[in-house]
Amino acid sequence: MKKNIKVTLNGKTVYGYEGQRILDLCTECGVEIPTLCYDPHLSLHGGCSVCLVEVEGARTLVRACANTISYGMVVKTETERAVNARRTALELLLSDHVGDCRPPCTLTCPANGNVQAYINLAAQGKYDESLDELHHHVTLPACIGRVCPAPCEKQCRRNLVDDAPVSIREIKRFVGDWAIRNKKMGFIPKIEENGKxxxxxxxxxxxxxxxxxxxxxxxxxxxxxxxxxxxxxxxxxxxxxxxxxxxxxxxxxxxxxxxxxxxxxxxxxxxxxxxxxxxxxxxxxxAMGCWKSSPMRVPGEDLEGVLGGINF
Ligand code: SF4
Ligand code: FES
The missing domain is CATH 3.50.50.60 (FAD/NAD(P)-binding domain)
Incomplete structure (x- = not known):
């Protein structure tokens, strides 16, 4: 590719090729620009705005990942305006961030299980690997898969798309039952004793x-x-x-x-x-637990002859 497009980058004259992104030219010249949503292997998204730079003559700041260079372009990456705008973009992203790094199902699960991992493995038919993953956080998956109130499902992002969550609890139960039915509860490793x-x-x-x-x-x-x-x-x-x-x-x-x-x-x-x-x-x-019935908080439950579930 012919590098014949002259650009002034932070006061220095550099050359790039036609169609080259501002971001790529900067990287090539050793000028670092933060990115979040940009990935050269994916189609352009341009959603995070943490790569904003100033281009002389442009009314607004420009996304370095989404715009290409042109002859005579003057690019400034470290002006106060650009740096402040990038910081604000990042702060906005972090202010409403649930589910971007760690999924809400995992964050909500009291056991903090790696939901994405065991569901994904189960979806591929790798039930034994799914079970291994489950055992890192959940010791009784077939049981929990029956009785857990599934707070993870209430927070599942698919609720926003399908009006229904991924059936996390049912999948857990399925994998647990599969293991019991097929006598594949998992490998028991040789344990190195620590003497305690x-x-x-x-x-x-x-x-x-x-x-x-x-x-x-x-x-x-x-x-x-x-x-x-x-x-x-x-x-x-x-x-x-x-x-x-x-x-x-x-x-x-x-x-x-x-x-x-x-x-x-x-x-x-x-x-x-x-x-x-x-x-x-x-x-x-x-680890004695709490052997107490949870009251229903309704009038009359303290009358004689009314028993809590556990006492009954
Ligand atoms: S879609 Fe639901 S189950 Fe999947 S990662 Fe997101 S919250 Fe978890
Ligand atoms: S890296 Fe996200 S908009 Fe450029």
């Missing part, structure tokens, strides 16, 4: 998840559970028609198979004490 023992009081979802993640880091966790079976509120608070026991058990079994010891029938304050646990273990985690 941790007592976890409570064998509900919090206690089991804590044990699993500690185990992966080489700790030897022991769960102390007052009931005869693990699962906590998931087992004793949620009816079977919403969360079948065998689904819960299958996921718990896989987590425990990493090498978690369980002692059931152990109640803190009755047959174990915090003091004794502190002496025996390197750390103690209390």
């Amino acid at each position: 023992r941790i007592a976890i009081v409570g064998g509900g979802p919090a206690g089991i998840s804590t044990a699993y993640y500690l185990r992966l880091k080489g700790y030897a966790p022991v769960i102390f559970e007052k009931e005869t079976l693990l699962g906590g509120m998931m087992r004793y608070g949620i009816p079977d028609y919403r969360l079948p026991q065998q689904v819960l058990q299958a996921e718990i079994d896989w987590l425990l198979a990493h090498g978690v010891e369980v002692r059931t029938g152990m109640t803190l304050g009755e047959n174990i004490t915090l003091e004794a646990l502190r002496k025996e273990f390197d750390g103690v985690i209390l």
